[in-house]
Amino acid sequence: MPPAVPDQPLDGIRVLELAQGVQGPYCGKLLADFGADVVKAEPPAGDVARRQGPFPTAEPDPEQSALFLHCNTNKRGVTLDPATPGGRDLVRRLVRHADVVIESEAPGTLARWGLGEEVLRSVNPRLVLTSVTPFGQDGPYAGYKGEEIVYYAMGGPMNSTGLDEREPLKLGGSVVSYQAGNLAATATLAAVLVAEQSGEGTHVDVSSLESQEGSIDRRLAFLTGYSYNGGLPRREGTQRLTPAPMGVYPCADGYVQIITIPAWVPRMLATLQDDELDRLYADPGWMLDPAVLEATDAVLYPWLLERTRMEAMLDAQRHAWPVTAVNTPADVVADPHFAERGFLVEVDHPAAGTIRQPGPPFRMDGGWRLRRPAPLLGQHNDEVYRERLGLGDAELADLRAAHAI
């Protein structure tokens, strides 16, 4: 008989997260959301994500940062200052109870604090130590600073993203940093499996640069292509390759995304229902005929302007013509598909109140569960330090007095 509430897949994995920002915390979130027991240790000033927002009002509030609330679900939060002797000692004691440590300090910082890999491994030989940094643990740029835009510029292909007559363009938000966090979670889980199978610990070295340099969003293919024939992609702009529509187009209430590869032309014609277009695209030479492009636009633009983005999407998809609405995040919140699937889930947070946040990235029996919202700063100090480390009132008072927590 299977248990009524099946175990989550990552039950029993204990994680100490010393990381801040997006990459390391998103790695910790993925582990936590699928069952790992994650203790997030923040410096007394808090994770930098607490200062980034977006915030509900113009007044920044470290307990209201949407970035922090999103990246730190299902974790218990403690404070400690690893730069102080007391904080250092707390880290060592927490590592004794951890299978995984996630950290995002500049290479060499942990060692300077007396918390280098050898020290941590002497406390716990099977430990998986995951370091997520801008450029990795070694190499000439190891000490350099990174940022989302830097990873995309160097990791690419920013060189071929954007308009040909303008500057190269980054992706939206912090998606490149999140992706490094996701790869870090994948590598960390793989290293946990190694430790469970063999008892051997691993140091996982994730570089945000290399995570993007190895991205299958064009860069892997472009690098391989360059290696094959020396070809370099350029920013193409919005000029289309054939007369068939491709790009973002205006409609009655916003925009739609269209891509029409040659195999999809019949679907477009079935949607637009225009005799003249049927005739023009029946000519095998349509791909090279500029008159076809003009005729297409003359039908397409009015067709789109008579429809909302939702209507255009539904009409086209009925004929399997790939047209989709360009939704803002606020549009997504109100969208029937995502509502039906329950993409956003409600959670009660002690400071932020009842908020909605993204649900599972993937679903499986007993998989994703929202057990607790992101922690307040130091919310679980007593619980973790008393229960896990067995500290008493006097020791906790001493640590507070020494600003270690």
Place this chain on the structure above:
Amino acid sequence: MARLPLEGIRVLDLTVVWAGPYCTMLLGDLGAEVIRLDNPYLFPSSTKGFAARVTKEMAEALGPIVGAFPDRDPGERPWNRHAMFNCHNRGRRMATVDLSKESGRDAVLRLVDAADVLVENNAARVLDKLGLGWDVLHDRNPRFILLRMPPMGLSGAYHDFVGFGAHFEAVSGLTAVRGYHDADLTSSTSVFHMDPASGAAGAFAVMAALRRRARTGEGALIELPQAENVMQQIGELFVDAARTGRQHEPLGNRHPTRAPQGCYRCAGEDRWVVISVGSDDEWAGLRRAMGDPGWAADGRYATLEGRRDAHDELDGRITSWTSTLDPDDAFHRCQAEGVPAGPVMTEADAFADPHLRARGFFRANTGAETGTHEYPAHPWHWTGPELAWGPIAGMGHDNEYVWREVAGLSPDEYDELDAEGHLSLDYLGPDGKPL
């Protein structure tokens, strides 16, 4: 000595384009035996190039990017030579089968008996249509793990919508927050970030299911809606939109709080450097890097708020400095003063980059029909067991191994599979003749 964590795990690969293949590539790197199944009667456009048969003249006309063949020569079998496929095709076992035939489905079910995982990222309706849905696979092998990566999920109003990654990035909020801050969205060009997001999460999901199986003996159906997975990567915007109703717009190369941040023109043709200043200390660092020009002493620039208000003006000033420099020069000068910066690197720049070289990011590999070239290698480093780096096989190269040894077909059964037209090194027309 520890082994790779997925050694002994067998993965069947029915993936297309980029998202699914990136997932199985990662599983292969971690030691799984990945068996890719191709239907020789169905050329997968946008997976292995854009047409099965490409002449040298066509390749010439397509150019080096669309026609990304070694030395721009499509060769005898162009599908085994295209960069968009070979960039992820390391280490796979390659077999063919026509899944539209009952005998093909039966043969695949024999593989399911001997395998642990199947990964697919086709339109939601495809797998059931092929008679390989979850119920069938689970009945056949209760320990089996099925990873499905439909773009919008297996349920919901849009579950059967078709399109590329760019379409689903649009419907799920990503496209609306990407673009130049001073242009409307019709200036948007397609990107495919959903694909790497799906691949990395998919590999994580498979390992999670394997860990659970080791304890419960139960297989799993994993539903990974690619949109909902990549939406995690702008999750803060959904939290914000849901509680404030704010409409988020593209910020271009700018940052919600840091300033100045941008992509600045350098000396030379289409050369650029990005610079990001997030604090007063970093602003002081940038001033030093620029040789402390007089204009930078302007009191309005002394605070983050002031720099944000004067962003356009600052962009022009910074460009007057960068435009005389090589991007690498500007990069090192900024970093030496503690300012995050980086050159916009072309693919040629990446291959020449001393850091990527020192870290061993590029490695030689050999393809059966491509010869030896350098390829981008593993996306992370670790001190664990050495990640796998297998050779690049072509379609159908491992038919005998896969069907005889793995599926356990007898010599007669194998001959029958061949006689029924399942085994091929070439893409075939309906008449069974090579295209």
